[in-house]
Amino acid sequence: xCDVCGCGDPAKVTIDxxxxxxxxxxxxxxxxxxxxxxxxxxxxxxxxxxxxxxxALLEATAAALPGRRLAAVSGxxxxxLDAERLRRAGIVSRSITTGSACHLDAKMVHRALHLPxxxxxxxxxxxxxxxxxxxxxxxxxxxxxxxxxxxxxSVTEGVDKPxxxxxxxxxxxxxxxxxxxxxxxxxxxxxxxxxxxVARIRPNLPLIATSARTSEGIQDWLAWLAQQHATSPTGSTxxxxxxxxxx
Amino acid sequence: xxxxxxxxxxxDQTDRARGAHAASTVCMLRVRVGERSGVEADLxxxxxxxxxxxxxYPAATLQIVSVPGRDLILERIELEVPDV
Numbered sequence: 001x002c003d004v005c006g007c008g009d010p011a012k013v014t015i016d017x018x019x020x021x022x023x024x025x026x027x028x029x030x031x032x033x034x035x036x037x038x039x040x041x042x043x044x045x046x047x048x049x050x051x052x053x054x055x056a057l058l059e060a061t062a063a064a065l066p067g068r069r070l071a072a073v074s075g076x077x078x079x080x081l082d083a084e085r086l087r088r089a090g091i092v093s094r095s096i097t098t099g100s101a102c103h104l105d106a107k108m109v110h111r112a113l114h115l116p117x118x119x120x121x122x123x124x125x126x127x128x129x130x131x132x133x134x135x136x137x138x139x140x141x142x143x144x145x146x147x148x149x150x151x152x153x154s155v156t157e158g159v160d161k162p163x164x165x166x167x168x169x170x171x172x173x174x175x176x177x178x179x180x181x182x183x184x185x186x187x188x189x190x191x192x193x194x195x196x197x198v199a200r201i202r203p204n205l206p207l208i209a210t211s212a213r214t215s216e217g218i219q220d221w222l223a224w225l226a227q228q229h230a231t232s233p234t235g236s237t238x239x240x241x242x243x244x245x246x247x
Numbered sequence: 248x249x250x251x252x253x254x255x256x257x258x259d260q261t262d263r264a265r266g267a268h269a270a271s272t273v274c275m276l277r278v279r280v281g282e283r284s285g286v287e288a289d290l291x292x293x294x295x296x297x298x299x300x301x302x303x304y305p306a307a308t309l310q311i312v313s314v315p316g317r318d319l320i321l322e323r324i325e326l327e328v329p330d331v
Contacts, residue, residue, distance in 0.1 A: 013271065017264045021256040021278070021319045103249050105258035138249035141285040141319075167285040 025142055028106035032113075032145025033233075039123045041071075042225075042232045043130065046146050047168060048152035049161075050134030053178035055082045056212035057152055057221070058129055062089040065217055071125040073112045075104040075133040082131060087193060091129075092121035103138035104130065126229060136165040148173035148228055155179050155189050160199040169201040174208065174224060181211040250286060254294040254321070258302040260321045272329050274324035277310040281318040288313060 020026065036043045039230075046054045050155070062070055072093040074082035077100065086093035094115055096108050109130060113119050122128050130146060132139040151172040154159055156179060162169045168173070175198055183189060191209065198205055208224060210217035261276060279287055288311045295309045312322070 010272070010329050013268060013326045013328050015264055015266075015322045015324040017260065017324060019260055020320055021253050021260060021321060024256065024259065030275075037310070079327070101249075101252065103252075104250070137285070141249065167283060170283065227263070 018143060020227065022141070022143070025106045028110055029143035030144040032106055034108060035113075035148075036122075036145060036147075036157065037233045039061060040232065040234050041125050041128050042229045043128045043144075043146045044225075044228065045130045045132060045139075045146035045149050046138045047132045047136070047149060047172075048134065048150060049136050049154070049157055049221065052134070052154045052157065053151045053212060054131050054134070054152045057086050057176060057178060057210065058086055058091060059089040060210075060212040060215065060218050061129075061221070061225070062086070062091050062190050064222055066090070068127065069121070070126045070127050070129070071118065071121040072129040072131055073104075073109065073118070074131040075108070077133065078102075086131075092118060092125075094118045098133055102133055103142055103144045104132050104144060111152050127225065136168050140168045140171050147232060150174045150176055152176045152178055153194075155183055155186060155191075155194075159189060159194040159197055162194075162201045166201045169198060169205065172202070174206050176221060177207055177209040179211060179213075180209045180216060181214045203246070248257075248290060248294065250290040250294040253286060253291060254257065254298055255302070257295070257321060258298070258304060261304065261324060264324055265322070265326065268328065271326040271328045273304050273307045273324060274327050275308050275310055276304075276321065277312060277323040277325075279312045279314050279318045279320040279322050281314055281316040283315070283319045284319045288300060 048054050057228055070091040070093050072086050073096050075081055075098055080095045083093040083095040088162045094112055096104060096112050113122060130144050132174045149172050151168055153175055195207055198207055208217055210221055280286055292309055299307050
């Protein structure tokens with residue numbers, strides 16, 4: 001009892017919540033996934049360090065697939081440079097400028113899909129690539145409504161990266177090893193050690209070794225893409241909830 | 248640092264979950280953080296302290312329970328309800 005005004009001691013009340021901190025993001029991602037499925041778009045989330053070659057991989061993809069309809073968003077803290085490169089390569093592309101944020105979340109992708117030119121292109125696209133902010137840590141935990149996660153890892157980053165950034169590799173569906181044309185200049189980088197380190201984090205995680213510059217391995221990447229497209233979910237799991245919501 | 252975004256998500260969850268107790272003082276939030284969740288407990292605690300005033304929870308403390316797996320769960324809110 002308070003001896004100033006006579007009020008009682010505060011009572012403790014507990015509320016059991018048990019809800020994920022990612023609940024809002026996951027809800028938004030589910031909405032996006034449903035939208036992509038309804039339009040038959042195969043959506044891939046490309047993650048990797050700054051400079052790992054995510055944009056170069058997409059440029060090589062566009063060059064090798066002239067008949068395919070490709071769309072992309074590029075997440076960057078600043079500038080439109082990656083999206084510009086992709087547009088020059090023939091991919092309908094816009095930037096998501098994140099300011100200080102180190103990752104994309106589902107809400108940012110959704111907002112980008114309301115940009116008129118991108119919205120129409122994504123709905124007609126065979127593939128929609130979400131090029132995440134260059135970072136091997138933060139992007140891994142956010143579901144963006146993608147069908148698969150692709151981690152682009154360049155040989156110049158060293159063989160230890162899967163061990164040092166396990167969460168990223170645990171959540172990958174494919175590792176694209178990039179810049180293998182540089183291997184002759186990197187005496188201490190062993191492809192077999194790199195494969196072993198990937199397998200230590202996630203056994204049986206597929207790895208495709210590529211060079212965007214020489215096109216080595218690009219056909220294997222295209223075959224993987226075709227397989228993803230063939231197994232894309234189609235139709236809607238939420239028949240009418242967002243039927244009015246067209247992009 | 249995605250821990251800042253997640254700290255905001257934590258307070259968003261708290262805003263909703265406290266419901267009828269909106270006028271009470273939140274004194275503790277207990278969060279289960281999985282070892283494979285991609286979240287560093289220390290950084291999350293720093294982010295929590297950095298934004299708790301602006302989010303209207305100056306008296307709140309954070310209790311992190313480390314668990315295996317990928318959980319990132321707001322388990323419990325503890326409030327003080329004035330007994331007047």
